[in-house]
Each structure stands twice: as C-alpha cells, then as structure tokens.
Amino acid sequence: MSDAALPFLGGRAGAAASPRAPLLPMRARGLTLRRGGVAVVDRIDLDLGLRGCTAILGPNGAGKSLLLRLLHGLEPPEAGAVTWNGAPASREVTARQALVFQTPVLLRRSVGANLDFVLRARRRDRGLRAALLDRVGLGDKADRPARLLSGGEKQRLALARALATGPDVLFLDEPTASLDPGSVLMIERIVREEAERGTRLVIVTHDVAQARRLADDVVFLHRGRVIEHAPTDTFFAAPAAEAARDFLAGRIVL
C-alpha cells in the first residue's frame, strides 16, 4: 500500500524524520488488578513483539477489557508493571497508543466534530478528517449528530478517532461485535493495513475465525490468567490448555 493511498498517516513519516525511541517490545510482568475482592487480572505475564497483530480470546468476564486498560496505562495495576521498550508506563507512552473501547464513548457533537476535536487536541493535520471518515465508510455522515449513529457506525467512528491520533500501538476491544459483514471486512482491512504500516495491534475478539484471519499470535485468557500464548497456527491446530479446547469447541467455559 502506497503512502498516497493513506495520506493521513503522513504524520508517521514526520515522526520518523525526528526519531523517537521505538515503543516496542512491551513486557508485562505480574499484572494484578482486584475488583470486588477478586483478582480479575491475576499475575499476568505478557510480551508483545515489535510487529504484528495479537488476538486476545477468552470467555465473558475473563478480564480481557481490564487487561487492555492496564496495558494502555488507563489505570495502574495493583501489582506488577508494564514496560515499553524498557521504559515504564507514562503519559507519553499512553499518548502514542490508542484504545477503541468495547462501548464507544462519543462526544455530543457531529461525526466530523468528533474527529476535529481529537485532531485539534493532538495537534494533527485537520485535513485528515475527510480521509479518515472515508476510510471507515462514514464519508457521507460528517454532519450527523454522532450519538444518533447506529451501533456499528459508532464503533467505526470510534476507530476513525483512534486512527486520528496516529498511534504506534492500537488496542481494539471487540471492534466488530455489532457490525454487519461488510463493515467487518472494512475493519479487518484497516487492521491489516495498519499492521503492514508497522502499527502494533492488539485485538480482543469473540470471533474465532476473525482471530485466525488477522492474528499472528493468540493469547487465551481465563479467569484473569493467561492460560495460553501461542502463534495463531499452533493455537488453533492444537490448543494446549483444556479451557481453550472447550472454548473453541463452543462449550461453556466456567
């Protein structure tokens, strides 16, 4: 994919011209978070390599969303730590990442103004707006109130907003959960394009086939623990953990 096709990622070229230390690899050790007396994230060790797309799978309540928040630096872990290329979590590190939440929170403004806000706040080129909206298929809805969009349109706008920050790491929490098949393909294409450009992707999904299509490696989470972390082919060919086998077979995992 040429740069001309994705003009709004020009910011990355600018960043490369004034070299910043790379953000990856990421190392998480002993991450723990308690909620209501239960360790909902329980002594998690996790490594993210320089490139590619990591899928996080696991049953409802496994702790996937909370793990993303910890890795992104939205809340401090009660125990353990995350380091990015050796540097501890910080505002600067978080600023180079974006997280698309499971339930998008959109400003009480038009679709276009939601993007304008982020582009302005983060001192990005305001001209990126049109390309971003086109990229998520909302080009004709720029003037609509964002909160009147359909569920799937809201999720696509949230993705566009995340891309607007020009992140080095992009966390996606079930980004295609309420999308129609066409929109799912659109999101998956964007994920692939971003991965090709060197954005590090971490995607939580319940769509096993999607994990197979997109991910280079799979993390299987269960009751706040990483049960298995393996290359995608290995994981799906022969999941080592029984909980993972049950999960893939569609059996309820308790």
Add this chain to the structure above:
Amino acid sequence: MREATESLQDIAEALRLAVSLVLSGDADLVEIVVLSLRVSLTATAVACAIGLPLGALVAVARFPGRGTALVVMNALMGLPPVVVGLIVYLHLSRAGPLGFLGLLYTPTAMIVAQTILIAPIVAALSRQVLEDLHDEYAAQFRSLCLTRAQVVGALLWDGRYALMTVALAGFGRAVAEVGAVMIVGGNIDHLTRVMTTAIALETSKGALPMALALGIVLMALALGVNAAVHGLRASAVRHAYV
C-alpha cells in the same frame, strides 16, 4: 396602608387597566422592566463567569477539602435573599469596609447582591452537570491524553445545553427575588426600582393596576424562561446532545 376593601369589580377593573398599561407600553412600566432585566441579566452573566469555572474545577479536580467545598456550595444555593441583602448592605453602607465606593442604593449594588445570590446556584448545578459528563468521558479523555484545560473545554462545550438551563435557572431566581434588591437598592423611583420592589410598593399604596401590570410582565418572563428551558432541552434531545 390602605385597607383591603377592594370589591371583585374593583379588581376586575384594575386588571383591565393593568392589561392596557402593558399593551400601551406605559413609560414608567417600561423603565422598571428594563432596569430589572439589566440588573438581573448582568448578575446572571457575572454569576456564570464565576460559577461555571468553579463548578467545572470541582467537577474534574480531586483535592483535599473537596467534600467540604461541595457541602458549602450546595448549602449556599439556599441563601435567603434578605440575608444576602443585609450582608451586602453592611459592606456598602457608609460605615462599611466598602462604603467609600458609594455604591449603596445604585443598580451596581443590586447587581452585586443578585450575583452573590445566584453564583452558588450556577456553581453547584453546573458542577453536577459537568461531573456526570466527566464520569462518562473520563476514560476516553485519559486514553487521548488530553490536558486539564482541554478536558474542561470539552465538558463545557458538550454540556452547553444543560449549562444554558442552569444559567436560566439563575436568572429566574434573580429576577424574581425582592429581599436583596430592596435592601441594597432602596426602591428609589427612576433609579433602583425594579419589578419586584415596585409590585410590593404599588400594592401597599393601593395602586393595583400598576402592581398587576408588573405582575403580568414578571409572570410572562417566568413563563418565557421556562419555555426557553423546555425548547433548549427539546432541541438538545433531537440532536442526542443530552
């Protein structure tokens, strides 16, 4: 004080005269209404300039003593107008610390009193509005690594409809109060006479048509404010901005 011996016919006649005063745009009536609006709108503007940033600060900031600040802010919402009038009077009277300003019995004194009366209302109500909004946006804003100023700016803008309602509530309270403006304004003809103090005076003089005429305008204003609040809400709901 005249005895209240008006018959039903007298009252009906007074009402007829009152309506014709309003419709003919009687000069005295207009002067009083204009001064009322000038005083209360100015007080509302100043109260918003103080109360909105204060409300926003308490909504997003966590500092020691915040709980106390909340209690004080909420308690001050119920300040009795006469007490505010008395306190402002004591400061502005010749013997008071600010007596040298010569502000007592001027519209400025009335603006000061009404500002003190409604600034806590604006602050406390906007704090509530903005804190609810902040609860919803906080994680997203943290993810975007916004500065404190960017957060407050976004909250004020996204809460604009609710905040306009807050301002209207403040204006409604200011324009309808009588105790504070009476004490610090003195109800001087052509100088500090506003609708509420004029109604009190004209009624006690038995000048019912003028009192009723002013009452009609005040009621219309109250209705107008409520209609505006309603309209704002409806338009905000239409755009899913609430």
